[in-house]
Amino acid sequence: MRRKWWLLGGCLALAALLVWGINRSQERPNHNVQSHPAQENEISSHDVSATQVKAPKPWLKLKHPLKLPILMYHSIASGNQLRVPKKQFAHEMAYLKQHGYQTLTTTQAIRALTTNTVPQKKVVWITLDDAYKDNRKILPILKKYHQHATINVITGFTHKSNHLTLAEMKQLKDSGHIDFASHTVQHLNLDSLTATEQKQELTASKTWLDQRLQQDTKMLTPLVALTRRLTS
Secondary structure: OOOOOOOOOOOOOOOOOOOOOOOOOOOOOOOOOOOOOOOOOOOOHHHOOOOOOOOOOOOEEOOOOOOOOEEEEOEOOOOOOOEOOHHHHHHHHHHHHHOOOEEOOHHHHHHHHHHOEEOOOOEEEEEEEEOEHHHHHHHHHHHHHOOOEEEEEOHHHOOOOOEOOHHHHHHHHHOOOEEEEEOOOOOOOHHHOOHHHHHHHHHHHHHHHHHHHOOOOOEOOOOOOOOHHHOO
């Protein structure tokens, strides 16, 4: 498999869970009843303390510009250079786990690239372009190795038999191991389009995902050598 390591940009803030404790006072004994030694399951008020909240670790500020490695996949199958067999994908995820890499979400990747910070020294972003139906094969592997991946959706292809349906995307997203980003509507070469057509490809795909997956979708466009008209 030929993998490309790409750079891109985004933004995530980690959130800490608040854990609360319950203080319980020991009942005063009745004066008419002889006191007995405390039993093992009896807890006095001074034995209970509030559970301390564990704050998230601060991200590391890098001295040099971040070069974020991106493992870019397409189909999880065999047959050509854009297809990676499930066994090979599992082997590569195991390698990342064994060597201490943290796989980023889209929001984390964008935060890393825009702030030049990382949650730890070894990070990598796993992406799968085009949202093929066989991408469902990666979920058990991601769960096994505690990894995360981003699937970039061509929203105009969700009706095709070899692409993920909306229902399948929702199931994958609910797992917590996969997030979804935009890969335009029709997967066209944006450099070959007018500024109006470019905007339509980008905004329509984002709106589709925002509304159906209840999220603020990030853009990951194909053939990213965009003309200056797009940003001017």
